[in-house]
Amino acid sequence: AQSVAQPEDQVNVAEGNPLTVKCTYSVSGNPYLFWYVQYPNRGLQFLLKYITGDNLVKGSYGFEAEFNKSQTSFHLKKPSALVSDSALYFCAVSVLLKSSGDKLTFGTGTRLAVRP
Amino acid sequence: DAGVIQSPRHEVTEMGQEVTLRCKPISGHNSLFWYRQTMMRGLELLIYFNNNVPIDDSGMPEDRFSAKMPNASFSTLKIQPSEPRDSAVYFCASSGDLYGYTFGSGTRLTVV
Numbered sequence: 002a003q004s005v006a007q008p009e010d011q012v013n014v015a016e017g018n019p020l021t022v023k024c025t026y027s028v029s030g031n032p033y034l035f036w037y038v039q040y041p042n043r044g045l046q047f048l049l050k051y052i053t054g055d056n057l058v059k060g061s062y063g064f065e066a067e068f069n070k071s072q073t074s075f076h077l078k079k080p081s082a083l084v085s086d087s088a089l090y091f092c093a094v095s096v097l098l099k100s101s102g103d104k105l106t107f108g109t110g111t112r113l114a115v116r117p
Numbered sequence: 118d119a120g121v122i123q124s125p126r127h128e129v130t131e132m133g134q135e136v137t138l139r140c141k142p143i144s145g146h147n148s149l150f151w152y153r154q155t156m157m158r159g160l161e162l163l164i165y166f167n168n169n170v171p172i173d174d175s176g177m178p179e180d181r182f183s184a185k186m187p188n189a190s191f192s193t194l195k196i197q198p199s200e201p202r203d204s205a206v207y208f209c210a211s212s213g214d215l216y217g218y219t220f221g222s223g224t225r226l227t228v229v
Contacts, residue, residue: 035217044121044208044220045160091160093217104173105150105218109159 007108024092123221142211
């Protein structure tokens with residue numbers, strides 16, 4: 002069974018400072034990893050994904066994530082946080098099952114609060 | 118592309134009534150997912166379809182919940198009879214394999 006852990010319920014950071022939102026995963030096989038963001042009263046929006054190739058993935062709004070196979074981690078990072086980055090962030094993992102499509106398993110979410 | 122379209126956006130109903138939530142996935146996507154989000158339980162997968170066939174419904178809370186996908190462009194999630202504990206935001210998402218999900222804006226259900 003696949004699983005995702007987001008160990009922090011909330012991350013607080015000052016505007017302009019770097020931010021990191023942590024994610025670790027557990028799968029049998031090669032993982033496909035995703036980050037999503039949810040703003041208040043909205044659905045989840047895709048930020049970035051790792052499928053294969055370069056371990057550093059760049060995504061929307063200046064976010065990036067680094068795939069670390071030995072540590073089974075996929076932490077989300079941004080060099081300089083903005084107040085508008087305040088939202089709920091979800092990490093997700095999938096193992097493609099060709100016979101039945103891909104099923105994403107989501108973490109519990111981390112709330113990012115960026116103070117001015 | 119209009120994205121994943123869900124209706125209604127908000128639904129308020131009385132306990133015991135039937136509720137039907139609707140979803141139109143992105144054209145060409147072959148997988149469709151229904152999620153429920155609450156403060157207490159977070160994001161829960163209820164059921165997902167691949168090529169219109171239900172693959173995994175283990176997340177459906179009980180027999181009061183049912184979902185159908187009669188064709189590639191439409192799905193429904195029905196709750197009959199509804200209860201106050203069903204109050205949540207219900208999301209539909211579709212996927213075209215390896216590209217992650219596209220979520221709809223959700224239906225906020227309140228059962229009084």
